Amino acid sequence: MLSYGVSKSSSRVPHIVTFCCNNPHHPTTTHAESHSVVTRRALSLLATATASVFSVPVLVSSSSVRYLEAAAAASTPRFSELPESGGVKALDLRVGDGDYPVNGDQVAIHYYGRLAAKQGWRFDSTYDHKDETGEPIPFIFILGSGKVIAGIETAVRSMKVGGIRRVIIPPSQGYQNMDQEPVPPNFFDRQRLFTTIFNPTRLANGEGSTLGIIIFDIELVSLKHL
Structure with a gap:
């Protein structure tokens, strides 16, 4: 028998640390904004994937983002x-x-x-x-x-x-x-x-x-x- 529903706890997303450029106590980087955009894109792809559970590492590099994009694309169902x-x-x-x-x-x-x-x-x-x-x-x-x-x-x-x-x-x-x-x-x-x-x-x-x-x-x- 089929079962329908959405579990709010079936998948977890990593805690993303953002840096405020106007706060002197936060480090700044010229690539922060672009990395944030890519990170959001990767998370969006991940959210649309339909594999049962994902264990997602903290996103700290572009290689991690590319890995997530590939994993999400591979797990997305194809009609x-x-x-x-x-x-x-x-x-x-x-x-x-x-x-x-x-x-x-x-x-x-x-x-x-x-x-x-x-x-x-x-x-x-x-x-x-x-x-x-x-x-x-x-x-x-x-x-x-x-x-x-x-x-x-x-x-x-x-x-x-x-x-x-x-x-x-x-x-x-x-x-x-x-x-x-x-x-x-x-x-x-x-x-x-x-x-x-x-x-x-x-x-x-x-x-x-x-x-x-x-x-x-x-x-x-x-x-x-x-």
Whole structure:
């Protein structure tokens, strides 16, 4: 099961000592300002990295800054566009060890859906759909049926059972009408989703290229050959 949240204590940044040029008790250097700028740049790169924990040394030299920049760049996740997907971009958070599904298979997925146009607003999550025992209920569909938005079908088709993938789905591969699945069971979430994606005023203003961008975290739980 996926877990979401941000830990305030999961990463630590070094204590940066700054020198005030107007204070006679502080040493001065002609490179202080430029070094501070480079240091802030390195910390910014580090903050955007998604490795679980970094242990960062005190930044005292340009070589340390270059090392941090390289480490941050190497650990930043890379999305790649799926072949023949119409622009769907994917990042594998965990690669599964099961089978690949094919058209006609019944697949079960858990998902966490967000809407980019609402600053990452979560419009639905299967982990909130519980059975009588309190277990989350996965979303089940037939791959290739056309009832599910194209971006999800494309993403699932190249996953293995047990895998978890984050996908960015452009409007052309997302919701084209209100009959496509998956949709939030909650009426108000469903209405908010559709009134954002299909907002006539914003579409008329040329915002169609961004309104329907959907971000899904998908876990391929199981598949069944029918």
